[in-house]
Amino acid sequence: MVTKAGHNCDEIHIVFDTYREDSIKNGERERRGKSKEMVVLDVISLNQNVPVVLENFWSSSIGKTAFQAFYVEWLTTNYQGTKPLYLGISPQAWTVSAGCASPFPRLNCTHEEADDRMMFHVQDILSHRSGPTSITLSSGDTYVFVCLLYHITVNWRDLGLKELWLVRNSGVRRS
Template identity: 95%
Template sequence: MVTKAGHNTYREDSIKNGERERRGKSKEMVVLDVISPNQNVPVVLENFWSSSISKTAFQAFYVEWLTTNYQGTKPLYLGISPQAWTVSAGCASPFPRLNCTHEEAEDRMMFHVQDILSHRSGPTSITLSSGDTDVFVCLLYHITVNWRDLGLKELWLVRNSGVRRSILPLHDICLALGDELTKCLPALHALTGCDTTSKISTKLAALNAVRKPDNSSLILNFDSPQLTENAIQLAETFLVKCLKPSTDLKTFDDL
């Protein structure tokens, strides 16, 4: 078994900058462009994490720290965009196979799972740790669409929420939901509100809406590389159904 980890990328032109600015507005932001082993930890960690500069500096420090202090026998694979690194036996080396420019760490987690399955033979069991809803949704989708055929037998997700810790068998959840519903989950999640989109209705209302055959067809083709005007109109109709399940209306303007 190998351990892999990813970190967010912080770009000046990111679509998420507005959200990051909103999160940091009420805080006295702590900005550190270089972090050393003897660095004092900020009293309020939220003030530190609200700074993209501080987060980027921490990522660089983390690789350096692991190179000196990691004593484990398993190699570590770290996705720090755009490069990936492997740390083993006191040495950090580039690992080009996992280079990735995706901004979100959860996106790069999908690449890491894909890489494991592409370089192993036979049934494989993988465990990941994340409390992020985006990760949960994307993993369910990829199990159904991509990973079963690559030998994935079990995929477990460890979720920590405050003092609670749960371990979810995603392979069983996929079977319970069914392939058609699972394939709709990324579109459902993004349309009703995620890291880069505004909240519309609720996840529960969307799940109830998508379980109806006539509604699920509205977003089945929303994962196309190039969205058509028709796909966008159908997605709007789906969201109208989430807000008002019994309506025959099709646009927000009509609603």
């Protein structure tokens, strides 16, 4: 899915939220999880059964963090693409190529929300490229759109941004 979405791109960035124990957001996450029968998986493996109701799994911060670790490991083994693949998993960023995941300190970022770290990744792309650059982001969060409007005006005006596209993924399955 990732390589298909990035077929016209020079590089692909995947940015995750971070789930910290001392987060001010934990109260809200806990409240959301209590309304469901939360499924907590602290380790995820390839042959593990997937919870029947995924919403119950996604309400667990522990499960989301375990999924991120599994996904990095899976990509390290299975990513066969030729394009650079960057993973923003706070606080450390990674670059993945066939069979190898390496730290990529330039993209290290401690922001808790992926929405904020996406802006950091865009800034990095624009700062390290010469010439006109087109960027496509995928997010279902209105906050990302608002942040993009700000950064286009304040930070990216003179960095060669030619086009910026936001694909809104609403969680509705597309065929």
